[in-house]
Amino acid sequence: MRGLQRGSAAIVGVAESDIGAVADLMSPIDLMAQGIQRALVDCGLTLRDVDGLFCATTQARTSAMSLVEYLDLPNAYTDSTIVGGSSFEIHIAHAVAAINAGLCSVAVIAYGSTQRTVGRRASSVREYNPYETPFKPFLPASAYALAASRHMHEYGTTREQLAEVAVAARQWALLNPAAWEKKPLTVVDVIAARPISDPFTVRDCCLVTDGGGAVIVTSVERAKSLKKPPIYILGCGQSITHATISFMPNLTVSGAVESGRQAYVMAGLTAKDIDVAELYDAFTLNTILFLEDLGFCQKGEGGPFISGGRIAPGGALPVNTNGGGLSYCHPGMYGLFLLIEAVRQLRGECGQRQVTDCETAIVHGNGGVLSAQSTVILGTPSTL
Amino acid sequence: MDKAAASPLATYLAHLEQDQLAYQFSPEANAPVFFPRVICPTTGSANLEWRISAGLGTVYATTVVHPQQGGPYNVALIDVDEGFRMMSRVEDIPPAQVRIGMRVQFRTHRPGGDEPPCPVFHPVEAP
Numbered sequence: 100m101r102g103l104q105r106g107s108a109a110i111v112g113v114a115e116s117d118i119g120a121v122a123d124l125m126s127p128i129d130l131m132a133q134g135i136q137r138a139l140v141d142c143g144l145t146l147r148d149v150d151g152l153f154c155a156t157t158q159a160r161t162s163a164m165s166l167v168e169y170l171d172l173p174n175a176y177t178d179s180t181i182v183g184g185s186s187f188e189i190h191i192a193h194a195v196a197a198i199n200a201g202l203c204s205v206a207v208i209a210y211g212s213t214q215r216t217v218g219r220r221a222s223s224v225r226e227y228n229p230y231e232t233p234f235k236p237f238l239p240a241s242a243y244a245l246a247a248s249r250h251m252h253e254y255g256t257t258r259e260q261l262a263e264v265a266v267a268a269r270q271w272a273l274l275n276p277a278a279w280e281k282k283p284l285t286v287v288d289v290i291a292a293r294p295i296s297d298p299f300t301v302r303d304c305c306l307v308t309d310g311g312g313a314v315i316v317t318s319v320e321r322a323k324s325l326k327k328p329p330i331y332i333l334g335c336g337q338s339i340t341h342a343t344i345s346f347m348p349n350l351t352v353s354g355a356v357e358s359g360r361q362a363y364v365m366a367g368l369t370a371k372d373i374d375v376a377e378l379y380d381a382f383t384l385n386t387i388l389f390l391e392d393l394g395f396c397q398k399g400e401g402g403p404f405i406s407g408g409r410i411a412p413g414g415a416l417p418v419n420t421n422g423g424g425l426s427y428c429h430p431g432m433y434g435l436f437l438l439i440e441a442v443r444q445l446r447g448e449c450g451q452r453q454v455t456d457c458e459t460a461i462v463h464g465n466g467g468v469l470s471a472q473s474t475v476i477l478g479t480p481s482t483l
Numbered sequence: 484m485d486k487a488a489a490s491p492l493a494t495y496l497a498h499l500e501q502d503q504l505a506y507q508f509s510p511e512a513n514a515p516v517f518f519p520r521v522i523c524p525t526t527g528s529a530n531l532e533w534r535i536s537a538g539l540g541t542v543y544a545t546t547v548v549h550p551q552q553g554g555p556y557n558v559a560l561i562d563v564d565e566g567f568r569m570m571s572r573v574e575d576i577p578p579a580q581v582r583i584g585m586r587v588q589f590r591t592h593r594p595g596g597d598e599p600p601c602p603v604f605h606p607v608e609a610p
Contacts, residue, residue: 229492230518231570233594233601236558237548244546245560252544252583296558297547297579345560345570346518350544 100192100335100361106483108195109322109329111315112142113439118310118428119279120215127158128165130211130311135170138313143326144205146170149315151203153190155181156211157223157431166209176203182339183466184379187314187434188473192335194316204318208438211311212430219307223431231343237296240304242344242468243382244296249350250384251298254399258298260406262289264383265302265425267411272422274412274452279308280426289383302425303383310430314438330442331483333368333459334476336361344468351399354472355392355463362461362474363394370394373476374457375444376416377437379465380423386410389463390418393474417454420444434464438475445479458482491519494533499600502591504536506567517567538589539564540604547578557581561604563589575605 114137116130131154139145152175154162163179178193180186187208194206214222225238236242250256266286272278284302292300322329338354338361341347363369370393378389387401395416396404410418421427421440428436441460443449459482462475489497491507498505507516510532512525522529540563549555557578561571573581574592587604594601 229496229599233598234558234570234572235548235550235556236546236570237550241546241548241558245544245558248546248583249544294547294549294555296549343570345568350560 100337100365103192103195103335103365104199105333105365105367106331107319108198108316109319109331110438110442110477111317111322111325111327111329112138112144113314113442114138114141114312115277115436115439116211116311118277118430119308121213121309123216125213125216125309127156127211127213127311128162128169130213130309131166131209131313132169134211134311134313135207135209138207138315141327142315144315148205149175149207151176151194151197151206153178153194153206153208154210155179155186155432158212182471184381184432184434185464185466185471185473186432187438188462188464188475189337191316191332191438191475192337192473195332195335198316198318204321206316207313208316208435209311209313210432210435212432213309214431215307215309228343231345239468240299240382241296243384244299245344246350246388246469247298247384250388253351254402256387256402258290259286260387260402261298261303261383262286263406264380264386265289267405267408267414268380268419268423268425270411271420271452272426275421275427278422278427279306280422299382305381305424305429305433306426308428308430310428310436312435312439314435314442327446328480330445331478331480332475333478333482334362334364334366334474336365336474337472339471341470342467347469351388353388353392353469355389355474358472358474359393359463362476366476368459368476373459373461375420375441375454375460376418376463377420377441377460378418378463379433379437380419380425381429381433381465383425385465386418389465393461393463412452420449420452420454434466437462437464441477445477487521491521495519496599498533498535499591499602504538504563504589504602505533506536506565507531508534515566517569534565536563536565536589539607540587540589542573542581542583542585542587543568545573545581545583559604561587569602571602571604573604573606
């Protein structure tokens with residue numbers, strides 16, 4: 100991203116709050132605070148070290164204000180940019196900028212959602228759009244389904260290939276004790292599941308869970324003296340192409356092309372240099388689309404690329420190693436969890452699902468209806 | 484500056500009431516603009532003309548929504564011949580039979596009650 104410098108800040112702490120189905124009457128801000136406390140323990144800093152708060156949730160209109168109050172941090176630098184699920188990847192870029200400009204020195208990026216407990220309708224009220232709402236698209240699923248129809252039409256992507264994305268995610272989830280889904284899944288299961296918006300069944304769609312967490316970012320100097328090896332922010336990129344699916348310029352090419360390009364240029368890396376990919380899989384199409392747009396395969400070849408278990412455990416390219424939004428957890432906006440998993444992989448903390456020789460990770464956030472794309476490239480100290 | 488006499492949406496809906504599918508055209512950009520706006524996103528100019536589409540288009544993308552209650556229905560994106568895209572649905576045929584590339588024609592749907600009219604499409608009759 101223009102104006103940001105490779106490796107000029109690092110992620111030093113990560114943690115999930117409670118996830119899945121949380122205790123009754125927990126609030127989204129409770130979950131943010133729980134994530135922050137655990138992430139501070141992860142890196143050895145304390146709440147009084149925190150002077151930057153970055154957060155977003157659909158359940159609090161002024162979430163930064165609520166979080167400042169909750170933590171009693173009246174002088175914190177705040178940023179509650181919200182563009183859907185990729186907000187947290189964008190917060191990373193904003194945190195790097197703020198730290199380098201001296202606006203803050205320890206930035207916390209936090210998220211919380213109780214959408215499973217309170218219901219999807221209550222947690223994320225959809226705005227009326229006079230050019231879409233009358234046609235009753237089941238959003239966001241129908242928007243991604245429209246994009247899938249186009250991908251299948253233009254490139255011959257098959258129903259089975261879409262299903263394989265869900266199967267691979269489930270295989271990773273079975274290696275992750277924190278994952279919501281615990282049972283094996285087959286291509287036949289995915290296709291035979293309850294239809295939602297063609298070609299998607301419920302198994303092509305992300306989970307509806309509660310959850311939250313936090314990521315702590317600080318300067319390179321400060322990062323070196325903390326508990327765990329710093330994970331450096333090598334590249335960032337952002338592209339917002341539309342807000343509603345009717346006005347997406349091309350349904351088979353997302354803004355990930357541009358956000359990825361920016362991040363790769365900043366990092367001085369290409370897709371070939373990446374060891375693990377954490378891609379926002381709100382729907383099975385996303386993984387295929389983002390692998391193409393981020394340069395792991397040619398446009399239109401994402402379907403064949405993922406088949407035969409290539410992105411599943413043991414495959415050539417590890418993708419969504421925690422089980423993803425499809426099988427691990429998906430509390431409304433999932434972007435923060437991509438960062439948490441990438442950092443854990445780069446630290447070698449992932450147990451059974453650990454990717455060997457993992458030095459670089461690409462994290463790709465998606466927000467809205469393929470609307471807001473943001474890419475972050477992370478690396479171990481050896482990549483600096 | 485003159486105050487706007489009508490919002491872009493109100494103008495669009497007033498045309499629909501008369502069975503017209505209206506869109507804007509930016510003379511400086513020489514391009515259609517849809518959804519209707521107060522300025523052209525290419526030039527930033529407030530100079531936008533209203534034009535009436537001939538109402539013919541092609542299905543660009545399609546899905547069948549399966550609600551928990553009620554029957555399945557179509558949602559589609561239509562590329563209208565004048566060069567803009569919109570969300571709508573294709574009626575008169577089963578929702579799963581709507582195909583990308585299908586030629587379709589506009590008509591006004593009036594849901595009644597307080598709901599405004601909306602543009603829907605149906606397959607163009609075979610010649």
